[in-house]
Amino acid sequence: MPATPRAASVLDEIIAGVREDLAAREQALPLDALRDLVADTAPALDPMPVLRGPGVQVIAEVKRASPSKGHLADIPDPTVLAARYAEGGAAAISVLTEQRRFKGSLEDLRAVRAAVPTPLLRKDFLVTSYQLWEARAAGADLVLLIVAGLDPHELAELHAEAVSLGLTPLVEVHDEDEVGVALDAGARLVGVNARDLRTLEVHRDAFARVAPRIPDGVVRVAESGVRDAADVADLADQGADVVLVGEALVRTGDPAVAVRDFLAAGAGAPARPPL
Ligand SMILES: O=P(O)(O)OC[C@@H](O)[C@@H](O)c1c[nH]c2ccccc12
Numbered sequence: 001m002p003a004t005p006r007a008a009s010v011l012d013e014i015i016a017g018v019r020e021d022l023a024a025r026e027q028a029l030p031l032d033a034l035r036d037l038v039a040d041t042a043p044a045l046d047p048m049p050v051l052r053g054p055g056v057q058v059i060a061e062v063k064r065a066s067p068s069k070g071h072l073a074d075i076p077d078p079t080v081l082a083a084r085y086a087e088g089g090a091a092a093i094s095v096l097t098e099q100r101r102f103k104g105s106l107e108d109l110r111a112v113r114a115a116v117p118t119p120l121l122r123k124d125f126l127v128t129s130y131q132l133w134e135a136r137a138a139g140a141d142l143v144l145l146i147v148a149g150l151d152p153h154e155l156a157e158l159h160a161e162a163v164s165l166g167l168t169p170l171v172e173v174h175d176e177d178e179v180g181v182a183l184d185a186g187a188r189l190v191g192v193n194a195r196d197l198r199t200l201e202v203h204r205d206a207f208a209r210v211a212p213r214i215p216d217g218v219v220r221v222a223e224s225g226v227r228d229a230a231d232v233a234d235l236a237d238q239g240a241d242v243v244l245v246g247e248a249l250v251r252t253g254d255p256a257v258a259v260r261d262f263l264a265a266g267a268g269a270p271a272r273p274p275l
Contacts, residue, residue: 014067018127051092055268055269056262056269057241057263058259069247075250085255089260092121094144114139120141121141121143121170122144129157170189172191172193174192190218190220192207192221195225211239226248236266243266
């Protein structure tokens with residue numbers, strides 16, 4: 001039986017939960033009050049000069065759990081892990097803030113913000129502008145926008161609003177067609193997620209297949225399933241400017257050494273000048 005495109009995917013289910021949690025937070029803190037908090041927050045950092053630089057840069061993720069793997073690591077204090085990532089030379093740190101499946105929180109993001117000077121990515125399923133303001137109020141510098149989770153018009157609006165808040169959007173795609181949608185929305189930082197969020201399957205060839213569609217001048221991020229330095233070297237050969245790594249870093253004994261090893265493996269990659 002052919003799959004019907006309208007059947008609820010894993011991504012749909014995650015987003016339904018995200019919307020429920022979001023409604024509760026919006027009740028507790030109206031947008032006006034949130035905007036006041038943002039007015040008192042230091043401006044966002046611009047991660048792009050470093051991400052465009054020579055070599056493959058590393059975005060290291062604070063990740064306790066995932067829908068595909070379940071429990072990954074306890075991480076009782078995310079600031080300890082984040083400090084190790086910063087010490088290893090991570091260009092940015094990704095903090096999962098989705099609670100139900102990934103066991104993250106905005107509190108994690110705030111705590112990490114207070115602990116490290118590194119640019120921070122709010123890693124979540126963003127569907128409304130309120131979440132952009134939340135990200136900024138918690139000290140995020142980047143936000144994830146997932147093409148598969150938004151209609152193209154919403155994506156373009158959230159992208160523009162994120163930029164107007166000083167945030168750098170990381171626009172996530174999984175296939176060639178989504179690249180066009182990301183670029184139309186104005187993306188300058190595009191992540192190819194090897195994992196299909198609709199089915200949770202990893203497609204190891206996704207980056208090699210999709211990256212050639214991403215024009216020069218746009219920074220290419222390889223996301224998910226990066227296991228070791230050899231994977232980083234392969235992705236560097238395939239044109240990756242950045243790797244985003246969670247599981248392999250939260251499970252290793254020494255996250256600083258692991259980040260450093262990944263940076264060394266990608267050190268030969270050329271810089272990507274702006275368009
Ligand atoms: O743990 P991994 O396989 O290294 O993957 C990290 C990151 O790519 C993954 O957490 C991720 C990519 N896109 C997402 C969107 C939402 C939540 C999580 C993700």
